[in-house]
Amino acid sequence: MPSRPANRPRLVVFDLDGVVYRGRQAVPGAPQLIGWLRERSVAVRYATNNSMSSRETYVERLAGMGITANAEEVVTSTSATIGYLQRHRADVRTILAAGAPGMVAQLERAGYEVTAAADAVPPAYDGSPLPVRFDAVVVGLDQEYDYRRVAAAATAVRSGSLFLATNADLRFPTPHGFLPGAGSLVAAIRAAAGDVEPLVIGKPGPAMFTEILETAGIGAEEAVAVGDNPDADVVAARRTGVFSVLVLTGVTEARMVGQLAGDRRPDLVVAGPAELQALLDEWLS
Numbered sequence: 001m002p003s004r005p006a007n008r009p010r011l012v013v014f015d016l017d018g019v020v021y022r023g024r025q026a027v028p029g030a031p032q033l034i035g036w037l038r039e040r041s042v043a044v045r046y047a048t049n050n051s052m053s054s055r056e057t058y059v060e061r062l063a064g065m066g067i068t069a070n071a072e073e074v075v076t077s078t079s080a081t082i083g084y085l086q087r088h089r090a091d092v093r094t095i096l097a098a099g100a101p102g103m104v105a106q107l108e109r110a111g112y113e114v115t116a117a118a119d120a121v122p123p124a125y126d127g128s129p130l131p132v133r134f135d136a137v138v139v140g141l142d143q144e145y146d147y148r149r150v151a152a153a154a155t156a157v158r159s160g161s162l163f164l165a166t167n168a169d170l171r172f173p174t175p176h177g178f179l180p181g182a183g184s185l186v187a188a189i190r191a192a193a194g195d196v197e198p199l200v201i202g203k204p205g206p207a208m209f210t211e212i213l214e215t216a217g218i219g220a221e222e223a224v225a226v227g228d229n230p231d232a233d234v235v236a237a238r239r240t241g242v243f244s245v246l247v248l249t250g251v252t253e254a255r256m257v258g259q260l261a262g263d264r265r266p267d268l269v270v271a272g273p274a275e276l277q278a279l280l281d282e283w284l285s
Contacts, residue, residue, distance in 0.1 A: 003268065004283055005243040011043040011216055011223040012280075013209065013242070016058070018228035018250020020046065026065040027249045029273030034067055036277055040284055044073060045212050047225075049202040049232065051078045051140030051166035051182060052100040075212055077166035077182075077202035078103045081138060082110045083211045084164075084201055092135040092162060096120055098153045098185060099140030103166065107138065118144075120152040130155055139189060139198065140166035141182040150185070154192035163193070167202025169232070203227075204235035204263075209242060226276065228252055230264040238263045247272055 014020050020030045037044055046058065046069065055074040062069045075083075078099075085092050097104045098117040107114045120130055125148055137156045142149065157163045169181035186198055201207045213220055220241035227233020228250025237244035246266035248254055257269050270276045 004279070005221070005224060007219075007221045009042060009222060009224045009243075009280065009283055011045065011213075011218045012037055013045045013047050013212055013223060013225045015225075015227035015229065015233050015250075016046055016048045019226055019247055020062070020067070021065060022250070024064075026067070027273060029277070031066045033273040033277045033280075037280070038068075042280075042284070043216055043218065044069075045216065046074045047080075047203065047208055047212060048075070049077045049167040049169055049182075051076060051081075051202075052102045054102060054106055055079055057102075072215075075208060076106075077208065078106045078140060080208040080211045081164055081166050081201045082107065083215065084199075084207055085112075085136070086110070087211070087214065089136070089162065094132070094135045096130075096134040096137045096153060096156045096161065097140075098145065098149050098189065099138065099142045099166065099182075100144075103138070103140040103142075117149040117152040118146075121148050121155075123148065125151050127151075127155070130159065133159060134161045136162040136164055137189075138164045138166065139182065139186050141172075142185060145185050150188050150192055153189045157189065157193035157196050163189075163196055163198040165198040165200045165202075168198075168200045168205070169202075203229075203232040204239065206236060206239040209236050209240040213240065213242075224280075230260050230266065234260075234266045235263045237266075243267050245270060245276060247276065249273075 055071040058074045059069050094113045134156050137153050165186045168183040170183040171178040172181045223242045225237035225242045226245045234244045244266040246269045249272050
């Protein structure tokens with residue numbers, strides 16, 4: 001594995017939880033690193049698989065930690081899904097959305113005609129055809145999902161609607177343990193639709209990082225991705241040809257690094273932001 005990027009970095013993409021902050025507290029050194037990058041005219045982006053919150057919500061959260069950001073710099077799995085549709089599927093106008101209200105609102109603000117999956121079928125759904133055909137089915141984390149939502153989405157997919165998953169995380173961590181992630185709903189819909197595979201936009205799929213690179217106008221060889229999760233952040237970076245840095249401030253412990261292999265093995269491992277800043281100082285000189 002290379003110990004440094006082949007080219008001088010022009011863009012650094014940060015995962016959020018476990019990299020920039022933990023809970024409501026900034027990771028020590030992260031605000032300083034981000035401010036230092038801005039002083040050197042290095043573009044910064046934030047990439048999260050969360051599909052429920054808006055980009056503006058993250059801007060406010062980061063501001064509370066002393067980190068300046070604008071909405072265009074924050075890429076959620078929902079905003080990346082919208083970007084993918086706008087750039088590559090101009091034919092999609094009507095969407096059946098199986099996700100949280102925040103995801104539905106973001107899709108509507110982007111100009112799509114959106115029907116929430118819970119509203120697409122009657123309470124006692126008998127499998128009859130949906131009243132309209134949808135161009136696409138978009139699935140994200142929905143903490144209220146139930147049989148009707150799965151039934152409506154699966155019916156639409158079987159009818160030929162484009163099947164998009166904002167992300168495929170089967171679970172996500174909380175201070176009290178793991179909860180089901182968007183991938184659990186995606187898996188149920190995929191099975192009910194006859195094993196139709198969705199296009200996964202969020203990490204570890206390459207679409208989110210590809211969207212970031214295309215929007216920024218920066219090549220993969222000039223970018224660095226910083227994350228704490230080898231299964232999501234590192235794999236997504238490798239699939240898009242971006243130099244990957246694994247930081248040990250989140251879900252990965254130092255004892256686990258030696259077990260990483262294949263696409264899960266990062267190009268570089270650092271203890272935290274201060275060590276990464278020292279290396280970037282060399283790479284940018």
